[in-house]
Amino acid sequence: MGEEKDISFFSQRGGREINLKGSLVLPGFTDCHTHFTEYAVNKYYKYRLNIHESITFEELMELINEKAGIAPSGEWITGWGWNKNRWNNILPHKKYLDEISSRHPVALDSKDGHTLWCNSMALKIAGMDHPTGILFENEGRPVRDVIKKPSKEHYKECVKKAIKEAIASGLTGIHICEGAFEFNIYQELFRDGELNLRVTWHFPLDLLEEMISTQIKSGFGNEYIRIGCVKIFTDGSLGSASACMFENYEGVNHSGKLLIEEEELCNIVTKANKEGISCAIHAIGDKANNMVLNVYEQVGKFPGIRNRIEHSQILRPEDIKRFSENHIIASLQPIHIANDIPLAENYWGKRCSYAYPFASFLRNGVRVIFGSDVPVEDFNPFKGIYSASTRKYLNNNEKQSWYPGECINVEQSVQAYTVGAAYSSYEENIKGTIAPGNLADLIILDRNIFDIESEDILETSVKTTIISGKMIFEK
Amino acid sequence: MGEEKDISFFSQRGGREINLKGSLVLPGFTDCHTHFTEYAVNKYYKYRLNIHESITFEELMELINEKAGIAPSGEWITGWGWNKNRWNNILPHKKYLDEISSRHPVALDSKDGHTLWCNSMALKIAGMDHPTGILFENEGRPVRDVIKKPSKEHYKECVKKAIKEAIASGLTGIHICEGAFEFNIYQELFRDGELNLRVTWHFPLDLLEEMISTQIKSGFGNEYIRIGCVKIFTDGSLGSASACMFENYEGVNHSGKLLIEEEELCNIVTKANKEGISCAIHAIGDKANNMVLNVYEQVGKFPGIRNRIEHSQILRPEDIKRFSENHIIASLQPIHIANDIPLAENYWGKRCSYAYPFASFLRNGVRVIFGSDVPVEDFNPFKGIYSASTRKYLNNNEKQSWYPGECINVEQSVQAYTVGAAYSSYEENIKGTIAPGNLADLIILDRNIFDIESEDILETSVKTTIISGKMIFEK
Known part of the structure; x- marks a missing residue:
């Protein structure tokens, strides 16, 4: 179990350690931000393409061809994740899809979710005529509206598979x-x-x-x-330069925009909080975060409320302590760092010293919880822990740590997935620590992540997952 | 603990008996049909009159006078339960209330809920002019709309007191x-x-x-x-001769009426059941019950659904087995018998042989659950058990049993308050029996109700109530 200090935060809370021949036993992890069903269906629905961003154009065509080979005529072939910037000199066009199939409607979402690439049959079913089949934003709506969803039973099958995978990940x-x-x-x-x-x-x-x-x-x-929060959006994302910043994105003449006004947000939060409903508000840019903090401050503290900000990716330094002052949970996805570093550098420049400011949050007494934003990123929590504790591009150990002052240690990262997570779902009395009377949700790891080289954290494998005292996964 | 057979139904289900010097330990009782908050506020809100049906006119005036003495000017004095048929030659009129107070709006509901008796100030606040202040049905709406509700805090105080009382009742x-x-x-x-x-x-x-x-x-x-059912009404009541019967009420030319058509009800039940929401449908007359049975039959069995009929007061004999055939729970309030016998005889005549047919239900394998309909009747479960097992007017032991063939025994009555109730709220695995792993909800009685004269059941007193293993009431 490593040195005594490593597990002290569990022990202090009445935790018990279990010595299993060098294995490490921890409370089960909770991923606090997922679009899990979307992930499940993307990955496991048989006519859905699981497009990895690094796929080549040719590989993608091959993949579609494969699905067309097994799908009955008229079945929708859908997918998500293509990125034309990865393809040299090839612009997506409906003709490529038409060459593969005129028997199946095909509609593929781009990685950033803003573009839908359709074949002629998909356009026809939607009653549209379009020269390229590349539909931006709302142009895609008519097609999205007619895409046949998998049946509820298919959904369940996909979700069950994804759950199995999640459990095996700890x-x-x-x-x-x-x-x-x-x-x-x-x-x-x-x-x-x-379930x-x-x-x-x-x-x-x-x-x-x-x-x-x-x-x-x-x-x-x-x-x-368990019922969590009501989710509210206030801005876009870093990738599409639509997160709302105080100052312009570097080198361009815009700063993103707010999707909602402060006054309206204030009314919504007040209404929800008054009725015992906590809010989870998406805010990525520093201005969006600032506005949400203003709102939470104005609304004040209603009994039983545990409000959150989702992502909180970049902040004005003076705003960080306002989270703890106003009892706001910072819900972060450390694995975003692994892909975001060049983008963030490019768009936010020096402001990045307060991007993903894990250490600053903790220093200011802010409750931090971790998640993955799956399917945007992988839900493997050890990748998240590695990201939070090393801050390296592509989780590549060879790279330099990015703003290393904002790294937190492994214990702190684990807390964000355990005790922090439990608090955010009103379950701190039954979850998040190994303690008598708590639900017996445990994971047994093949190594002591508190006492190894950081690069080895990425290789951590879960030997056993126990939920409610029942062993539900064993390697 | 009485003879072995007395407790066999608990033992068979893994129950354990606790011998406490002649006391009887039972699983805690659940009252499956209440309007509990209404009861709580009626009884405990300080400016609300708790009018017992047997009150004399003079006593009522005295009661109002008392409240007027303590209520600040402008405070609403409300109440429920008066019955002019109990008063010789006095017709309620606003003038009687005006004599008591012109500083307080007064509005009193009749026992059957169809008439509102107001003073001039109440009428004035509602913007109404009315010669007598006796408002029938919808006439009362403008006043009801302006009656100031007690604050949420007042509600809570009342509910807490009523809960205490319920717990002390077992x-x-x-x-x-x-x-x-x-x-x-x-x-x-x-x-x-x-809570x-x-x-x-x-x-x-x-x-x-x-x-x-x-x-x-x-x-x-x-x-x-826990979330229960969606409640739906199909007819009125016995007292107001508005329960829907196949044949006319005795001696009059009407048979009550349905408040909803079969087809519409069928659509509603299908919609609810399909979404995992069970229905609790109020049906008192034999025709209303018949229609609900038709509907449940047509809708069929959706997964996880536990539909109920509330009251089921009078049935065509051939309809009884349809409850079990269609997995429908019969939710009855045996204490209604204590007051209803003369009314039922008067309105339903010979048809009463299938009124409150407890024994027939059980003989046909129907799941029966018991409640009180409080505030209409007292929630003391021992009065319910007495009613179900003796069927006597006013729960008076001197009277003859009414259709004694429909009496059930004490064990069966207890089951309706325990195992039956637990099933109806999806809690049969944690409640309703004394068994390892179940919630420790227990009551200790001062006598063995399985082995005493029936009249003594009414005198039963609860010595201790334990919920979740915690003693929360002790006499």
């Missing part, structure tokens, strides 16, 4: 930001005794009124399904 | 048929650690859409607050 809980259709999937799995991963649900803003009408509040639920 | 759980405002009260008590009675919530039909939008399903929740 996760015993996940937070999901999705809608009521997806919520239903997990509830039916629970009803049928097939063995704990789920906290964050509802979209457009269900806030219904939550209030039925008085469904944050923290309500059972040990497998 | 209840460890209740089902509540009320709206979202009331639901909130219990959730806030739970949040603040002040020590288990609650199952039945939502009104007008929240069905919102339940579906958020995918809140029956059985969801924690060990203190």
Whole structure:
């Protein structure tokens, strides 16, 4: 179990250590920000393409061809993840897809989600005529509206496979930001005794009124399904330079924009918090974060409320302590760093000294929780821990640490996946630590991550996952 | 503990008996049909009159006078329960109330809920002019709309007192048929650690859409607050001769009427059941019950659904077995018998041989659960057990049993309050029996109700109530 100090934070909370021949036993991890069903269907639905960003154009065509070979006529072939910037001199066009199939509608989302690449049959079904089949933003709406969703049973099969994978990665809980259709999937799995991963649900803003009408509040639920927050967006993303900043992006003449005004947000948060519903507000740029902090400050503290900011990727230094002053949870996805460093440098320049400021958050007493934003990034928590504790491009140990002063140590990273996560879902009395009376959610690792070279953290493998005292995964 | 057979149904289910010097230990009782908040506020809100049906006119005037003495000017004095048929030659009129107070608006509901008796100030606040202040049905709406509700804090205080009373009566759980405002009260008590009675919530039909939008399903929740059914009305009541019968009420030319058509009900039930929401349908007359059975039959069995009929007071004999054939729970309030016998005889005549047919239900393998319909009747479960096992007018032991063939024994009655109740709230694996692994919800009685004269059942007193292993009441 490494040195005594390594596990002291568990022991202090009544934790118990289990000595298993050099293995390390930890409380199960919770990924606090996922779009899990989307991930599950992307990965496991048989007519859905799982497009890795690094795929070549030829490989992608081959993949589509494969699906067309097995899919019955008329079946939609969909996918997500292509990035034309990776392809030299090839511009996506409907003709490439038409060459592969005129029997299947094909519609493929770009990695950033802003572009939909369709073949002629997909356009036809949507009643559209379009010269290239490359539909930007709302242009894609008519096609999206007619894409046939997999059946509920298909969804369940995909989700069950993804859950198995998550459990094997050391996760015993996940937070999901999705809608009521997806919520239903997990509830039916629970009803049928097939849900063995704990789920906290964050509802979209457009269900806030219904939550209030039925008085469904944050923290309500059972040990497998719990109501989380209402999720609200305030800006875009770093990748598309749409996160809202105080100053312009480097070298260009814009600074992103807010998707909602402060006053309106204030009304929404007040309304939700007053009714016992906590908020999880997406804010990436420093200005968006600043506005959300203003709002939380104005709204004040309602009983039972545990508000969060999702991502909090870049901040004005003076805003960091406002999280703790106002009891706001910072919900971060450290693995974003692995891919974002060049982008962040390029767009935010020197401002990056307060990007993903893990150490500053902790120094200021802020409650930090970790997640992955899967399917945007991999949900393997050891990649997250590595990212938070080393801050290296592509999680490549050869690279320099990026703003190493903001690295936190492995213990602190583990806390963000365990005790921090448990607090955010109102479960600090039953989860997040190894303690008598707590749910027995444990993972056994093949190495002591508190006492190894950082590069070895990436190789960590989970030997056993135990949920509610039941061994549900063993390598 | 009486003879062995007496407790065999607990033992068979893994129950354990505890011998406590002649006391009897039972699983805590659940009252499966209450309007608990209404009861709490009626009884405990300081400016609310708790009018017993047997009150004389003079006593009532005295009671109002008392409240007027303590209530600040302008405070509403409200109440429920007066019955002019009990008063010789006195017709209620606003003038009597005006004589007592012109400083307080006064509005008093009749026992049957159809008439509102107001003073001039109440009428004035509602912007009405009315010669007598006796408002029938919808006439009362403008006044009801302006009656100032007690504050949420007042509600909580009342509910806490009523909970204390329920626990002292041997209840460890209740089902509540009320709206979202009331639901909130219990959730806030739970949040603040002040809810020590288990609650199952039945939502009104007008929240069905919102339940579906958020995918809140029956059985969801924690060990203190659980989502029950959506409640739907199909007819009126025996007292007002508005329960819907196949044949006319005796001696008159009407048979009550359905409040909803079969087809519409079928659509609603299908919609709810499909989404995992069970239905609790109010049906009192034989025709209403028949229609609900038709509907449940047509809708069929959706996974996880546990539909109920509330009251099921009178049935065609051939309809009884349809409950078990279609897995429908019969939710009855045996204490209604104590007051209803003369009314039922008068209105239903010979048809009464299938009124409150407890024994027929059990003989046909129907799952029966018991409740009180509080505030309509007293929630003391021993009165319910006495009623079900003796069927005597006014629970008076001197009277003859009414259709004694439909009496059930004490064990069967206890089951309806325990194992039956637990099943109806999806908690048969944690409640309703004394068994290892179950919640430790127990009551200790001062006598062995399985082995005493029936009249002594009414005198039963609860010595101790234990919820979740914690002694929360001791005499």
